Amino acid sequence: MTKAAIRAEAETLFAAFQAAGALPVEADILLPAGTLLDLYGEDIRARAYVTADPLRGEMMLRPDFTVPVVHAHMAHGADPARYTYMGEVFRRQEHFGPRASEYLQVGFEIFDRAEPEAADAEVFALFSRLLAPLGLKAATGDIGILLAAVRGLGTTERRKAALLRHVWRPKRFRALLDRFAGRAPAPEARLQLLERLATGSAEALIEAAGPVIGLREPADIAARAAALIEDAEAAPISGAEAGMLDELLTLEDTAAAALERLRAIAAEMPAIATSVDRFARRLGALEARGMDAATLPFAASHGQSTLEYYDGFVFSFHAANPALPPVATGGRYDALTAVLGQGRSIPAVGGVIRPGLVAQLKGTL
């Protein structure tokens, strides 16, 4: 596939997004590494090219457009606004294989406070229409339901915060849930520490353990020791609640069947009712756009293992060949605008298409 053919495909998509009312925007290729590292953590280092600038410090070759576009919007965007962009992104690959380390992305983002579900449906319907000739498989989900379920748990705020922090790291999320629900035992050293704390102060134990070195202060250590005592005294998350979370993590069905199942769970777990209503409204908005929403594949945990900051509706489009990366991905990222907006926020939804894969799949049709 030649670069010219891929660029032509990208131009077509770029024009289609502009026809949908989006303003074309440009973004720098060299981005300050700090913002991306703070957002994504050290993992992004393995997935992006980091370089040193003698004057500006650590810089990163643009691994995605979301962060610079959200930044630009939060700094001086109209409200509401919709944007489209087209350009290269760079992804360091740690394994030999078919994944490209440099490829074009064309994206579309809506920043709008009115009717978020209608915006979700508009983005998904637009992507479906543009990709329709390729016969791709769609996958959808809604991280908002899982987040609401965790927020509504009848347990300590600290446990909820720990679970929320790890929603995007399924393995640790599962380990924490098992421990908080009493399904996995506390580690031996933890029990020994609690025993020692029962008879002595944290301060005395710290002093006996060795000189204080590093920036973590005795007060920080004592505060966490107090939190561990509080956690040991807290009742486990109930079997019923843990069971419902398990069910959410594994729920996978057509959207209509999933909605029915979620309504039944919401009857027992009212905290997710608002999110389930949003899911229902989104399906309605999709139907209103002439889509067969009821049969869409839905998984409540879809998007849980991505690096992105999606916190509501999530979607992707896949080719039949499982070795290929998704042709398009997207979702809602309201929390990201709050993180980058320094006190301000705006509901946002969008997605990207890889024109290189579109061109490749068209070539083999």
Added chain:
Amino acid sequence: MLKIGVPSKGRLMEKTFDWFNARGIAMRQTGAEREYSGAVEGIDGVELVLLSAGEIPRELAAGRIHLGVTGSDLVRDKLADWQTQVAELAHLGFGHADLIIAVPACWIDVDTLDDLDAAAAAFRAAHGFRLRIATKYHRLVREFLTAQGVADYQLVDSQGATEGTVKNGTAEAIADITSSGETLRANHLKILSDALVHSSQAVLFASRRAEWGEAAGTLAQLVQKLDVAEPEFTRS
């Protein structure tokens, strides 16, 4: 000529020479004691290349040497997808060391990765930056912590005297190689109980990237003497 890279100094060189000597292959330094050239006896067609242990992974990956002796930790850390670039022929049974994560002994609340993760979250909230772990094993440590789902840390580079970084205020924790743990204790650090990143030892590696040609025949003789299995890729 089959080129074999061997660490150019210290115990690793001596132990490597001993290991080959015990199997009928005599290796020795030639010329002056500090001159990095060597000779091999007991088999024809083998050239000894004395190199820094840290450079042997790169030389194997580039195919400039056919065989090389170095630490399994160095190969895993320096080579992406290392199995596609080199193959392990034999574990040599010396040079044992564990790559571990250690934190200040005064952190009475931290014993596991779970604790480290929770402490990192609180540290970031209190200090405004991510908890720093000093290491020179960036790939191994990052892959390990990603797989374990640990967040809110950052790796800072430390090419030596890593155990001192916490006391010197440039890191909160370290990830480093240890054999006895003595240096850690002397620097008031303790090892996390569930954070063995890699258990390393000296390994004889074969390059999948080298031009084998005639060296494949030499290797066939060599593996017989060493009593190790012949890799399948050298004759293709």
